Amino acid sequence: MRVPTEAEWGNYQADLDQNYAHDLFGGHTNEEMQPHFYRNVIERTDELRWMPVIPFRYYMLGFRDFVMAGNFDDLQESDAASCFWALLRKNWKSNLSSFCQSWLNYCPRFGT
Numbered sequence: 001m002r003v004p005t006e007a008e009w010g011n012y013q014a015d016l017d018q019n020y021a022h023d024l025f026g027g028h029t030n031e032e033m034q035p036h037f038y039r040n041v042i043e044r045t046d047e048l049r050w051m052p053v054i055p056f057r058y059y060m061l062g063f064r065d066f067v068m069a070g071n072f073d074d075l076q077e078s079d080a081a082s083c084f085w086a087l088l089r090k091n092w093k094s095n096l097s098s099f100c101q102s103w104l105n106y107c108p109r110f111g112t
Contacts, residue, residue: 003027015050024047025059030061042083045086
């Protein structure tokens with residue numbers, strides 16, 4: 001999967017939260033975003049929450065990879081897990097069709 005284009009971010013400039021998410025994530029690969037998740041997983045989750053659908057789908061895979069890697073201390077472990085599941089639950093409730101299309105991409109490695 002490729003990094004979302006500017007067009008896929010839509011009119012992010014019209015929304016302060018989307019604009020901030022774009023400023024932080026836009027144009028970066030999921031690999032490049034891993035240190036940002038490590039520094040503050042709660043804040044990165046909030047930025048994901050405001051993204052348009054295509055950037056959300058892409059960067060949620062990076063968030064999944066961060067959680068699955070387990071490269072955080074004990075205090076971050078519960079934050080990472082609860083943020084990940086809360087974001088999935090919110091997305092499921094607000095956009096079921098988009099969520100169903102993406103679900104298997106987010107969770108295939110759990111339990112392996």
